[in-house]
Amino acid sequence: MILQQLINGLMLGATYSLVAIGYTLIFGVLGLLHFAHGEVLMAGAFMGLYIIMWSGLPLYITLPLAMVATGVLGIIIDVLAIRPLKKDFHLAPLLSTIGVTIILQNLAVKLFGGYGTRFPEAIETVNYKVGPLLISSANILILGVSLFLMVVLYFFIAKTKIGKAMRTVAESHTTAGLLGVNVDLIVLLTFGIASALAGTAGVMIGIVFHAITPFIGLTFALKGLVVMLIGGLGNVVGAMIGGLILGMAEVFSIVLLPTEINLQDIFSFGIMIIILIFKPTGLFGTRVTQG
């Protein structure tokens, strides 16, 4: 029973992690809270839905396609809504992303209607019985893909030249430029990667919940935000682990707490508050000296 919940928690947490990694990457390189990140996820879910419906191709082709499409959307957002703004007014980009939220959500309502849209059967759901455990193929897919993406991303950031350039930009745009890094290009790439991850999460949510609405962004954006705060701002590993912690905490809260009232969110935000009281920088955050 506990093991079963552990798997459910990991699965939920893995999608949170994907969302939170995007938040934390963008926060890292721009110091910007990307309010429209949840709507990017929603858009990714819808783009995935149509790619799957129209192409009829298997998921291992359609999921990467949806990732690329969502990545491109992220890049467009950077170019149109963030880059043209003067960096001197640090609230301006934040407000601009709120504008993007409104645009994307209303566009989705106009195109797909405000009610839920059925998500196509992207994969055949098979339930495997492993001893007392019931694991669905969807679970395996989500866990597998999320963990794979996280490991790849970790090594990308830690070891590759571009990954190092991203970390340099996160530390200082000026220093990065003086070392020969094309800062604008790295920011663009970061938006692409962050959005592609959110798109992946969107498609996965579609697969698990079987339906998506133009309003799913907010819930996951909030959870992603909580995870980023738990893990420490701008910390990718923190976002990965924070997501898994939150996912498991939520699943166990359903099991352990009375279900007549919805205590799940109280529980997850409560955890965030407790962590921030005792460690204001988040679990893996470090203090940044302003220089």
Next chain:
Amino acid sequence: MLSIEDLSAGYGKGLALHGVAIKVEKGEVVVLIGANGAGKSTLLRTISGVLRPKKGHILFQGQKIEGNKPHSIVKIGIVQVPEGRGIISRMTVKENLDMGAYLRSDKDGIIGDLERVFEKFPRLRERLGQNAGTLSGGEQQMLAIGRALLAKPRLLLMDEPSLGLSPNFVEFVFETIHELREKDGYTILLVEQNANQALGVADRGYVLETGRIVLEGESQALRDNEEVQRAYLGRSARTVET
């Protein structure tokens, strides 16, 4: 090699530089001296493309480079050791050095240059795996200089390399600059408040006051100049030979 003509630049609406003109020839060490806020750092930031000039031209090897982005200025060989050293504190010493060679792809050349940096600064080799944020100020300055050298600079800009260092390290930094020029043949444009020692290692100098060049000349002539002595060297200053 570098020729700046009638350059005006500044932050916001104000100007920090008014029609500045300087020249740096190949193989020279040229120093800019001036008080805090005279515009020395602004000039280096404008050359490196961090700041866009409002007026004037910057020519590097006959090519106009004003208004170019910082990364393309590094690409043509102008590399800056920034004020405050610009160490990436959340990276290791090795990763910082790797970032110095960011635009290069000649693996063997990079390895050779890395060895030369370690010869100059053996302490960096000992601290390779350490987080750069944990280095002492002097070690960070070594790292910043070593990192800049890995970018294969044709012109090295140094912004107050002796600032905030202990006297021993200040001495060491000026020795290093001397060596970079004498032994390795680098061309250096140096910004310093430590006018006495800077003039000791430089061929020529410019004195910057509130954004204008007020004086220029050979290092020795500047050191002998009464006004320079009064304003920047202290009245009883003795010339120091390095």
